[in-house]
Amino acid sequence: MDFELTDDQSTIRDAVRDLAGKFDDQYWLEHDRDKQFPTEFYDALATGGWLGITTPEEYGGHGFGITEASILIEEVAKSGGGMNAASAIHLSIFGMHPVIKHGSDELKKRTLPRIVDGSLHVCFGVTEPGAGLDTTRITTFARREGDHYRVNGRKVWISKAVESEKVLLLTRTQKVDEVAKKTDGMTLFLTDLDRSRIDIRPIPKMGRNAVTSNELFIDDLMIPVEDRVGEEGKGFTYILDGLNPERMLVAAEALGLGRVALDRAVTYGNQREVFGRPIGMNQGLQFPLADSLARLDAAELVLRKATWLYDQGKPCGREANTAKYLCADAGFQAADRALQTHGGMGYSEEYNVARYFREARLLKIAPLSQEMVLNYLGSHVLGLPRSY
Amino acid sequence: MRWELSAEQADFRSVLADWLGGTCPPETLRGWLDAGDHASFEERFVCEGWFGVGSPEDLGGEGGGLVELALAAEELGRRAAPSAAWLGSMLALPALAGMPEAAKALLADGVTTVLASSAGVVPTAETGVTGDGSRLGGTVGTVLAADRARRLVVPVGGERPSLQLVEVDQPGVRIRLRALTDRSRSVADVELDGAHGTAIPLEGPEVLEAAALRAAVLVAADALGVMEQMLDSTVEYTLQRKQFAVPIGSFQAVKHAAAEMLVKVESARSIVYLAAASVEAGHPDAPLHAAAAKAQVCGAASAAADAALTLHGAIGYTWEHDLQIFYKRAKLDAELFGSPAAWNDRLADRLALVPGAPA
Numbered sequence: 218m219d220f221e222l223t224d225d226q227s228t229i230r231d232a233v234r235d236l237a238g239k240f241d242d243q244y245w246l247e248h249d250r251d252k253q254f255p256t257e258f259y260d261a262l263a264t265g266g267w268l269g270i271t272t273p274e275e276y277g278g279h280g281f282g283i284t285e286a287s288i289l290i291e292e293v294a295k296s297g298g299g300m301n302a303a304s305a306i307h308l309s310i311f312g313m314h315p316v317i318k319h320g321s322d323e324l325k326k327r328t329l330p331r332i333v334d335g336s337l338h339v340c341f342g343v344t345e346p347g348a349g350l351d352t353t354r355i356t357t358f359a360r361r362e363g364d365h366y367r368v369n370g371r372k373v374w375i376s377k378a379v380e381s382e383k384v385l386l387l388t389r390t391q392k393v394d395e396v397a398k399k400t401d402g403m404t405l406f407l408t409d410l411d412r413s414r415i416d417i418r419p420i421p422k423m424g425r426n427a428v429t430s431n432e433l434f435i436d437d438l439m440i441p442v443e444d445r446v447g448e449e450g451k452g453f454t455y456i457l458d459g460l461n462p463e464r465m466l467v468a469a470e471a472l473g474l475g476r477v478a479l480d481r482a483v484t485y486g487n488q489r490e491v492f493g494r495p496i497g498m499n500q501g502l503q504f505p506l507a508d509s510l511a512r513l514d515a516a517e518l519v520l521r522k523a524t525w526l527y528d529q530g531k532p533c534g535r536e537a538n539t540a541k542y543l544c545a546d547a548g549f550q551a552a553d554r555a556l557q558t559h560g561g562m563g564y565s566e567e568y569n570v571a572r573y574f575r576e577a578r579l580l581k582i583a584p585l586s587q588e589m590v591l592n593y594l595g596s597h598v599l600g601l602p603r604s605y
Numbered sequence: 606m607r608w609e610l611s612a613e614q615a616d617f618r619s620v621l622a623d624w625l626g627g628t629c630p631p632e633t634l635r636g637w638l639d640a641g642d643h644a645s646f647e648e649r650f651v652c653e654g655w656f657g658v659g660s661p662e663d664l665g666g667e668g669g670g671l672v673e674l675a676l677a678a679e680e681l682g683r684r685a686a687p688s689a690a691w692l693g694s695m696l697a698l699p700a701l702a703g704m705p706e707a708a709k710a711l712l713a714d715g716v717t718t719v720l721a722s723s724a725g726v727v728p729t730a731e732t733g734v735t736g737d738g739s740r741l742g743g744t745v746g747t748v749l750a751a752d753r754a755r756r757l758v759v760p761v762g763g764e765r766p767s768l769q770l771v772e773v774d775q776p777g778v779r780i781r782l783r784a785l786t787d788r789s790r791s792v793a794d795v796e797l798d799g800a801h802g803t804a805i806p807l808e809g810p811e812v813l814e815a816a817a818l819r820a821a822v823l824v825a826a827d828a829l830g831v832m833e834q835m836l837d838s839t840v841e842y843t844l845q846r847k848q849f850a851v852p853i854g855s856f857q858a859v860k861h862a863a864a865e866m867l868v869k870v871e872s873a874r875s876i877v878y879l880a881a882a883s884v885e886a887g888h889p890d891a892p893l894h895a896a897a898a899k900a901q902v903c904g905a906a907s908a909a910a911d912a913a914l915t916l917h918g919a920i921g922y923t924w925e926h927d928l929q930i931f932y933k934r935a936k937l938d939a940e941l942f943g944s945p946a947a948w949n950d951r952l953a954d955r956l957a958l959v960p961g962a963p964a
C-alpha cells in the first residue's frame with residue numbers, strides 16, 4: 218500500500234493551490250453577493266490548461282484520471298472559492314465523459330478542444346420538475362424529423378445554463394410506457410442552447426449564487442442528428458457511466474469546502490479572546506473542530522481509494538458512494554461548526570463561513586441525496602431488498 | 606399551568622428517602638445482592654407500612670395514587686432497592702380491585718401478588734396461558750418477582766384474555782428462577798400445568814391496559830431515580846478525581862457531559878410526574894403521556910448510564926464501584942415492560958401520522 222501522491226499529483230495540487238489562491242475572499246464574496254459568474258477565475262484556469270485535465274491528449278487535454286481531477290477540484294474549493302469556483306468548472310473537468318466515451322469523432326473534434334481552451338461553456342440537463350432522483354421519469358421528448366430532432370419539454374435546476382453555449386441534454390425518444398425497461402428509450406445530445414427556442418430562467422436559491430441554476434422551457438428546439446451522443450435510446454446508460462466519477466468529484470468539492478471552513482474556524486479560535494483567553498482554549502469549541510478534522514481525514518481516505526480504483530479500471534461503486542456520503546457529511550458538519558465557532562460573526566457575510574455553510578448544505582442534496590447513497594449501499598452492496 | 610407536589614406528597618417523599626437512606630445504604634445493599642437476599646428488604650418495607658401507600662383505602666391501602674407510587678419508585682430506584690416484589694404487586698393491583706379480599710391480603714398482610722406478564726414486553730401482550738379455572742396450562746417466561754410471589758394474577762387466552770388468581774403453592778405451578786444481570790431485581794419463569802385458579806370478575810383487556818400504563822409510569826420513575834443517583838455520584842467523582850493536577854470536573858468536555866445528564870434528569874422529572882397524574886386522573890391523553898415517559902425517560906437513563914461510565918473512567922468498569930449496580934438497573938429499566946421502541950410504536954399508533962408507503 219502507498220499513500221503518497223505521485224509527483225504529477227503533488228505538482229498539480231501545488232500549482233492549482235497557487236493559482237486558485239490568487240482569488241481572494243473578497244472576490245468570492247462579491248461574486249456570490251452580486252450573482253456574477255467568476256469569469257476571471259474561469260479564464261485563469263483555462264489559460265493554465267487546467268480545464269482539459271481529463272480530456273484525452275488527442276483533443277488537446279492532458280488525459281489524466283479522476284484522481285488528478287479530484288485533487289484539482291478539491292484545491293479549488295479549498296482555496297475559499299468553494300462551490301462557486303467548483304461549479305464554474307465542474308462540467309469541463311469530467312462532465313464530457315459520456316461524449317468522450319460514446320460520441321462520434323466529428324462531435325468530439327468539434328467540441329472537446331473548445332472545452333480545453335475554455336471557449337465552450339456547457340451545462341448538464343437531466344433533472345425535470347417531475348423527475349428528480351428518479352431520472353427515468355423524464356418526459357422531455359425528442360421526435361425525429363428527417364435529419365433533426367424536434368424537442369419539447371421542461372428542465373429544472375440546470376446549473377450554469379445562463380452562461381453556457383451548449384447543453385448535454387437527456388431526452389426521451391420513446392415514452393416510458395413504450396419500452397421494455399424504463400431505462401431504455403432515452404437519448405443524449407450535446408447541442409446549442411438556442412435561446413430562440415429555450416427560455417432560461419434563473420431560480421433564486423440559498424447559496425452558490427455566482428453560478429446560476431435555471432429552469433429551461435424548451436419549445437420546438439431543433440437538434441441536428443450530428444449532435445446526438447452515441448446511439449438513439451442508449452442515453453441513460455451513457456449517463457450511468459459517469460455517475461461514479463461525478464460522485465467522486467462532488468465528494469472532493471465537499472472535502473475542500475470542509476477543509477477551508479475548518480481552517481477559518483481554527484484561525485478564529487486562536488484569535489478571538491473571550492473571558493480573557495482565546496476561545497479555542499475551550500474544549501467545547503476545540504473538540505468539535507478536532508472531531509471534524511478526524512472525520513474529514515477519514516472521508517478523504519475513502520475518496521482517494523475510490524478514485525484510485527476507478528483509475529485502475531476496477532469496480533468502485535461502493536467506494537464512490539461512500540466517499541460522496543462521508544465527504545458531504547463531514548464537509549457540512551465542519552462548515553456548521555466553523556459557523557458556531559465564529560459566534561455572531563459567523564452569521565455575517567464578512568467572515569465567509571456563512572457562505573461555506575450554505576454551499577456545503579447543497580452537497581447533501583445534489584447531485585445525489587444522502588438517502589440515495591444509502592439506498593445504493595443497502596441494496597447493491599449489502600444485498601437487502603430494494604426499498605423503493 | 607402550575608403543578609407541584611402537595612405538602613403531603615413532598616413529606617412522604619422525604620420521609621421515605623430518609624428511611625431508605627437508613628435501611629438500604631450501599632454497604633447493606635451490596636450484602637443483600639451478594640447473598641441474593643431480597644427478603645430482608647421486602648419484609649422491612651412491608652412492616653414499616655410503605656406497601657399500602659398509593660393504593661385506595663377501601664382495598665386496604667393507605668390512600669393516595671399513582672403520583673405517590675411514582676415518588677416511591679423514584680426513591681427506590683435512587684437506592685437500587687430490591688423492589689421487584691413491590692413493583693410486580695403494584696401492577697397486579699388493578700386486577701385485584703375486582704377481589705377486595707385479595708387486595709387486602711396484599712396491601713395489609715403482605716401476601717405478595719404479582720402480575721404474571723413477561724418482563725420484556727408491554728403487559729398487554731399475550732401470555733400463552735390457556736385453559737379454565739380448574740386446569741390452566743402454559744409457561745410465562747421471565748415474570749418480574751414471580752420468585753417472590755405467593756399469588757399470581759394470570760392473563761389467560763388470546764384476543765380478549767380473562768384473568769385468574771392463582772396460588773403459587775400448589776402442584777400445578779412451578780417457578781423457575783432466572784439469573785438477571787441487574788441483581789437488584791429478580792425474574793422467574795412461571796410454568797402452569799393443570800393449575801387451579803379463581804376467576805377475577807373484571808374485563809381482562811381493560812385491566813391489562815391499566816397495568817401497562819402503571820408499568821410505564823413506575824418503571825420511568827425508577828429510571829429517573831437511578832439517573833439522579835448516577836448524576837450525583839458522577840459529579841461528586843469528577844470533583845474528587847484529579848488528573849493533570851486538577852479535578853477532572855474542571856475539563857469542559859467532562860462538565861458538558863454532566864450538564865447533558867442534568868438536562869435529561871430535568872426533562873425526565875417533568876414527564877414522569879405529569880404521566881403519573883394523568884394516568885391517575887384517567888386523562889384522555891394518559892396513554893400518550895405514559896408512553897412518552899417510558900420511552901423517553903428510560904432511553905435517557907440508559908444513555909446517562911453510558912455517560913456516567915465514561916466519566917468514571919476505568920474505575921466505573923469495576924465490580925467494587927457502586928456505579929455498576931445503577932448502570933445495570935438503568936439498562937434493565939430500558940427494556941422492562943417494553944423497550945423505548947415498543948412504547949414509541951404505541952405512541953405512533955395513537956398519532957395521526959402518514960401511513961407507511963405501500964410495499
Ligand SMILES: Cc1cc2nc3c(=O)[nH]c(=O)nc-3n(C[C@H](O)[C@H](O)[C@H](O)COP(=O)(O)OP(=O)(O)OC[C@H]3O[C@@H](n4cnc5c(N)ncnc54)[C@H](O)[C@@H]3O)c2cc1C
Pocket residue numbers: 340341342343344348349350351373374375376377422425430579582583584585586587588589592604605
Ligand atoms: C443548486 C442545485 C444545482 C443543481 N444543478 C443541476 C444540474 O446542473 N443539472 C441537473 O440535471 N440537475 C441539477 N440539480 C438537480 C439535482 O440533481 C436534484 O435536486 C437531485 O437529483 C434531487 O432531486 P429532487 O430535488 O427532485 O429531489 P426528489 O427526487 O424529489 O427527492 C426529494 C427527497 O426525497 C428523498 N427521496 C426520494 N426518493 C427516495 C428514495 N427512494 N428513498 C429515500 N429517499 C428518497 C430524497 O433523498 C430527497 O430528500 C441541481 C440542484 C440544485 C439544488
